[in-house]
Structures are given as structure tokens and as C-alpha cells.
Amino acid sequence: DTEVTQTPKHLVMGMTNKKxxxxxxxxxxxxxxxxxxxxxxxxxxxxxxSYEKLSINESVPSRFSPECPNSSLLNLHLHALQPEDSxxxxxxxxxxxxxxxGANVLxxxxxxxxxxL
Amino acid sequence: xxxxxxxxxSLSVQEGRISILNCDYTNSMFDYFLWYKKYPAEGxxxxxxxxxxxxxxxxxxxxxxxxxxxxxxxxxIVPSQxxxxxxxxxxxxxxxxxxxxxxSLTVIP
Numbered sequence: 001d002t003e004v005t006q007t008p009k010h011l012v013m014g015m016t017n018k019k020x021x022x023x024x025x026x027x028x029x030x031x032x033x034x035x036x037x038x039x040x041x042x043x044x045x046x047x048x049x050s051y052e053k054l055s056i057n058e059s060v061p062s063r064f065s066p067e068c069p070n071s072s073l074l075n076l077h078l079h080a081l082q083p084e085d086s087x088x089x090x091x092x093x094x095x096x097x098x099x100x101x102g103a104n105v106l107x108x109x110x111x112x113x114x115x116x117l
Numbered sequence: 118x119x120x121x122x123x124x125x126x127s128l129s130v131q132e133g134r135i136s137i138l139n140c141d142y143t144n145s146m147f148d149y150f151l152w153y154k155k156y157p158a159e160g161x162x163x164x165x166x167x168x169x170x171x172x173x174x175x176x177x178x179x180x181x182x183x184x185x186x187x188x189x190x191x192x193x194i195v196p197s198q199x200x201x202x203x204x205x206x207x208x209x210x211x212x213x214x215x216x217x218x219x220x221s222l223t224v225i226p
Contacts, residue, residue, distance in 0.1 A: 004160075033214075042206055042216035043161065056213060090160050097212060103168065104149060106214050108160035 002027060004109035006091050012115045015081060021112045023074040023091030031055075031097065032074040033106070034066060035090040043090055043108075049074060050096045081116045088113050120144050121209050123217035131225050136194040138220045140207035143188065149210035152181060152192045154203045155219075161206060165192070197224045 004025045013019050023032065031050045035043035048056035049068040063085075065077040074091055088111040095104050121142045130136045138152075148169040153161035167174040167181045167190065174181050180193045194201055202224050207217040 006160075039157070040204055040219060040221060042218055045213060048213065088158065088160075092160075094214075097210060097214075103166060104210055105151060105163050105166060106208070107163065108153075111158070111160045113158060 002107070004091055004093055004107050006089075006109035006112050008112060009110065010113045010115075012117065013078065013081065014117050015083075017081075018077070018079045020078065021076040021089055021091075021114075023076075023109060024072055025091075025093045025107070026072055027093060027107065028071075029093035029095055029107070030071060031094050032068060033090075033092040033094075034064075034074070034076050035092060035108075037088045037090055037111070043092075047076075050098070078114070081114075083116050086114055086116045119218070120147075120211075121207060121215045121217040123205075123207060123220050125220050126218070127221045127223070129223045129225060130197045132199055133196045136192075136197045136201065136222055136224070138192040138194075138205050138207075138222065140190045140192075140217050141188060142190075142209050142215075144209070144211060144215075145185075145188065147209040147211050147215075150181070150183060150190050151208045151210070151214075152179075153206045153208060154201075155206065156203050164205075194222075197222075199224045199226050 034046040047066040067075040091109045094106045151166040152164040155161040204219045
């Protein structure tokens with residue numbers, strides 16, 4: 001299995017809603033990532049989990065709350081979002097960068113397209 | 118602070134010709150470089166990579182060249198096909214993955 005699976009593919013929510021994005025991988029990767037991407041812009045790093053512990057939080061607003069229940073799953077909980085949060089949210093996985101001496105490819109999921117009304 | 122840059126936002130190439138996409142980086146500690154291709158509304162897909170101990174890596178129609186002294190890498194696509202039309206991102210591996218701003222390639226039939 002060489003895939004990162006994200007659900008849902010599309011999500012429309014109001015500014016008062018609570019929703020979650022889910023991500024799953026079975027490649028044995030021990031680092032998992034959330035990125036936000038707007039059209040024709042590079043992926044913007046939000047969070048990194050390494051060995052199920054949050055290792056990087058790129059000053060993301062608290063209305064985004066990540067969770068890593070185990071080494072295969074990653075969630076992003078959404079609450080009180082703003083219309084400017086509408087974007088493609090990408091989950092990715094790799095081996096942890098620290099101490100990894102081999103080739104290390106970041107594998108992306110297909111993304112969850114979020115629209116905040 | 119953009120550590121990886123792609124200075125050409127767009128590129129148009131005739132089908133069958135060579136496409137050359139360029140990428141520059143500033144951090145000499147980067148040791149692994151990757152190219153991704155992205156279609157609209159999809160996640161980026163990995164294309165090809167190169168380790169800093171090499172200066173060239175080839176995979177079918179795709180070749181990546183690395184010039185460490187110039188801190189420059191390039192992706193060559195030969196021959197270019199209409200299905201190659203997409204946004205291409207280069208990335209460098211350090212304490213995280215750093216992405217360039219992307220080049221939108223259009224291959225004209």
C-alpha cells in the first residue's frame with residue numbers, strides 16, 4: 001500500500017460548525033503532516049507529527065486542532081473557521097527527517113477541499 | 118524567507134520539445150531534492166528525486182540535474198506531452214520539506 005487516503009474529499013461548513021478531516025496511511029511512515037494549499041501556490045505547512053508526537057506547529061490558529069491517534073491515522077479538527085480558511089487541505093507522510101539517512105519521499109493524499117461559508 | 122525558489126511562474130512548450138523547469142535554493146545543508154507534479158484539485162504527486170551526492174537522476178522522460186555549487190536544480194522533460202501540463206513544485210529536504218512557488222507548465226499540442 002503506497003497511498004495516503006483522505007476523507008472527505010469535499011466539505012462545506014458554516015462558520016459555527018465543528019467538523020474533522022481524516023487521513024490514513026499504511027506505509028509504515030512515522031511522520032505525518034497537514035498542509036494547506038491555495039490554487040497555484042505551494043503547500044503551506046501546518047503541523048508535523050513525528051512518532052505520534054506533535055513536532056512542528058507553524059503558528060496555526062487554534063481553530064485548527066490536529067490529533068494523531070496512532071501511527072497510521074491523522075485527524076484535523078475544525079471549529080469556528082473563517083471563509084479565508086477555504087482551501088485544499090493535504091495530508092502527507094514520510095519517514096521522520098531527523099536521523100534518516102536514506103531517500104525520503106513525502107507522499108501526499110488527494111486532499112480534502114474545504115469551503116467555509 | 119523563501120529557501121526554495123522557482124523564478125518562472127509559467128512555461129509553454131510545444132508537444133515533442135524539451136521542457137526545462139528550474140529551481141534555486143539557498144540552504145547548503147539541504148541533502149535531498151524532489152519534484153512534484155500537481156493537477157488542479159488534486160494532491161501533488163511525486164515525480165523524481167535526487168540526492169546531494171549525485172548530479173543527475175533519470176527516470177524515463179524525466180531527468181533532474183543538480184548543481185550544488187550554484188545551488189540550482191532543473192527538471193528536464195523530453196519529449197513533452199500534453200498530459201504533462203500541470204503545476205510543478207520542487208522541494209528540498211532539511212528539518213522539514215521546503216517547497217518552491219511552482220511553475221505552471223502548458224504543453225501545446
